[in-house]
Amino acid sequence: MSSDSSDDFCRKRRVSLRSSPDVYPHAWRTNATAEELRRMYGHLPNGGRVQGVKTLAGRLVAQRDFGKLRFMVVVNESTSIQIVCDSSTLIDSTRINRNDVVGVEGEVGKTRKGELSVFATKLQLLAPCWHNLPVQQSKLDPVLKCRRRYLDLMTNVSSQLKFKKRAEIITSIRKYLKQRGFHEVETPILCTTGVASAQAVKTRSNELNMDLSLRTEPEVFLKMLLVGGFDRIFELGRCFRNASVDADPEHTTCELYMAYHDYNDLMCLVEDLFSSLVLHFNGSYQLEYHPDGCGDSHLPVLLDFTPPWPRVSIVEEVEGLAERQIPRDFNSEECNEVLEDIAFTNNVQCSEPRTPHRLLKKLFESMKLHHLLNPTFVIDPPMEASMAKEHRSKQGRAERFDLIISGKEISNGYSEQNDPHAQRAAFDQLKEVGVEDFLDALEHGLPPSAGGDIVPAHQSEGDRRLLGVLLSTKSAARAPCRACGS
Numbered sequence: 001m002s003s004d005s006s007d008d009f010c011r012k013r014r015v016s017l018r019s020s021p022d023v024y025p026h027a028w029r030t031n032a033t034a035e036e037l038r039r040m041y042g043h044l045p046n047g048g049r050v051q052g053v054k055t056l057a058g059r060l061v062a063q064r065d066f067g068k069l070r071f072m073v074v075v076n077e078s079t080s081i082q083i084v085c086d087s088s089t090l091i092d093s094t095r096i097n098r099n100d101v102v103g104v105e106g107e108v109g110k111t112r113k114g115e116l117s118v119f120a121t122k123l124q125l126l127a128p129c130w131h132n133l134p135v136q137q138s139k140l141d142p143v144l145k146c147r148r149r150y151l152d153l154m155t156n157v158s159s160q161l162k163f164k165k166r167a168e169i170i171t172s173i174r175k176y177l178k179q180r181g182f183h184e185v186e187t188p189i190l191c192t193t194g195v196a197s198a199q200a201v202k203t204r205s206n207e208l209n210m211d212l213s214l215r216t217e218p219e220v221f222l223k224m225l226l227v228g229g230f231d232r233i234f235e236l237g238r239c240f241r242n243a244s245v246d247a248d249p250e251h252t253t254c255e256l257y258m259a260y261h262d263y264n265d266l267m268c269l270v271e272d273l274f275s276s277l278v279l280h281f282n283g284s285y286q287l288e289y290h291p292d293g294c295g296d297s298h299l300p301v302l303l304d305f306t307p308p309w310p311r312v313s314i315v316e317e318v319e320g321l322a323e324r325q326i327p328r329d330f331n332s333e334e335c336n337e338v339l340e341d342i343a344f345t346n347n348v349q350c351s352e353p354r355t356p357h358r359l360l361k362k363l364f365e366s367m368k369l370h371h372l373l374n375p376t377f378v379i380d381p382p383m384e385a386s387m388a389k390e391h392r393s394k395q396g397r398a399e400r401f402d403l404i405i406s407g408k409e410i411s412n413g414y415s416e417q418n419d420p421h422a423q424r425a426a427f428d429q430l431k432e433v434g435v436e437d438f439l440d441a442l443e444h445g446l447p448p449s450a451g452g453d454i455v456p457a458h459q460s461e462g463d464r465r466l467l468g469v470l471l472s473t474k475s476a477a478r479a480p481c482r483a484c485g486s
């Protein structure tokens with residue numbers, strides 16, 4: 001809508017509401033919601049009525065006149081219900097427009113055609129809408145929907161349902177972990193420095209006269225709590241990266257750590273958690289997933305979450321696909337030459353630095369990743385400077401896994417490095433600074449542990465990767481994730 005037509009609409013509304021004494025009342029007490037009314041009185045026969053006055057409120061999304069009667073549709077908490085009123089006796093009904101917030105009081109019943117309705121005896125304008133909005137969500141520009149999320153929610157009930165389902169999924173994750181002895185904790189968001197500090201969002205404390213940054217991940221704080229004596233902990237919270245908007249610079253992460261376990265135990269826990277979530281919310285381990293979003297014209301992909309899930313070794317898998325033997329000394333020139341040759345033969349691009357680890361990962365992504373639709377654990381990559389422990393029986397490999405679903409990394413974890421000397425060497429190689437507090441904690445004794453990101457903080461998709469599968473939305477559909485965005 002142009003600014004001129006919008007201004008004209010506002011002027012006409014001001015004239016129509018000029019004589020209204022109470023356009024913005026302080027409150028409107030309700031005793032029912034649209035969902036409750038549908039659940040309680042959906043069984044009524046056509047033409048039936050229920051004695052007793054019900055009071056509800058919501059946004060008016062449609063209205064039409066039929067003689068002296070006015071039929072309205074009010075949406076309350078993503079559930080709609082019809083309102084029937086006599087426009088000759090309810091004066092307020094003539095001043096109410098589509099998209100206004102209204103309060104309704106009346107008896108519940110069904111029309112002769114069987115539509116559950118509230119037969120209004122009182123109709124109150126609670127908040128007028130001064131803008132003439134489109135009826136269909138498809139008329140909203142995608143960027144506008146992200147910047148003004150309320151417009152998307154007002155014109156698209158399915159977006160409200162995604163918000164609610166996301167909240168239910170987060171609640172279910174919390175419940176699952178707490179039932180298994182995990183304690184939820186909160187760790188600092190404002191930090192001095194830490195892991196991946198080069199990508200941190202910088203800020204400053206005027207009171208402390210100190211430069212600070214927003215955390216990129218809570219990992220080091222959670223491990224310090226393990227040193228302090230906790231056995232099982234997790235945190236659901238926000239993390240931040242100084243990255244592009246497309247890379248989702250702020251996102252929700254769920255990291256968990258459990259002492260006296262290794263990455264095999266963690267894979268079993270993640271497998272049970274995810275399969276339980278799918279079964280609970282879908283009613284079956286088989287889930288229809290739209291890789292390009294619900295509105296895509298392509299057929300959905302059928303994902304099978306039935307446990308147990310396959311575990312694929314990345315080195316052996318690339319060897320089988322390339323039909324080449326890869327030397328097991330991953331730091332040798334011979335290994336690097338073999339991987340370079342495989343990459344050249346298969347036209348696989350890899351940016352610098354072209355290390356054996358990065359080459360192997362790119363080869364796997366190019367040759368196999370998109371074929372992994374059902375949940376699959378990709379395990380035991382070559383060891384690199386990280387916070388993972390070296391494999392106990394496979395020299396030069398790390399005890400690490402990446403969970404792949406529909407060709408995307410959903411979760412990762414590993415057996416934690418608890419040797420402070422080995423961890424210091426890895427940090428030196430990565431040129432990490434500001435990690436002395438963490439290394440000092442390790443020197444006090446970190447139990448053998450496993451940990452990881454159920455919702456990866458370091459992934460560009462953030463919590464949308466897990467929720468995108470469960471909600472069948474593509475990464476650009478940010479409705480389930482944020483109330484607003486820039």
